[in-house]
Amino acid sequence: MNDRAMIAAMAMQGLMEWAYEVDLSPVHVAEMSVTFADALLAELSKTDQQNKKVESDWVEWNGGECPVHEDAIIEYRLRNSMFSIKGFRAKHLQWNHHNNRSDIVAYRIIADQDSCKTR
Structure with missing residues (x-):
């Protein structure tokens, strides 16, 4: 059930x-x-x-180079949490995976789309 x-x-x-x-x-x-x-x-x-x-706004992330413009303001989820964290610039985050709890597993852009273009 x-x-x-x-x-x-x-x-x-x-x-x-x-x-x-x-x-x-x-x-x-x-x-x-x-x-x-x-x-x-x-x-x-x-x-x-x-x-x-x-x-539907969330993008699954499997690690690698930052997928968005470095100044994009994003919300993200970590492997160890059901909760999201928002309000950080992409350039300040660790996008590569190290197979630990702090890996980013999903993200979405929350700032103006014109200033946050995908690479």
């Missing part, structure tokens, strides 16, 4: 426990469950679309 399915199952169980405590009829519980499931699926779909848009 993936994380999203587990969260949905836990939320549904909480709804069922609450419905039992307040003594709702099985018909009301079924109607609420369907409404809840529809709302949850709609929200998950919306989140997926937002994540795809954000993720």
Whole structure:
């Protein structure tokens, strides 16, 4: 079971426990469950679309010479982190890989595109 399915199952169980405590009829519980499931699926779909848009800006990086203009302001991700770091000029970063936690594995340009042309 993936994380999203587990969260949905836990939320549904909480709804069922609450419905039992307040003594709702099985018909009301079924109607609420369907409404809840529809709302949850709609929200998950919306989140997926937002994540795809954000993720589409990222360029996977396998190491080598700096891939952008040295004065480009970028955001980057390191091998050891799910979080990104932003606001650094490309020339101040280590672009080569050394097979350690601090290797840059993805980047995206966050400054004006005119001043950040790809080499």
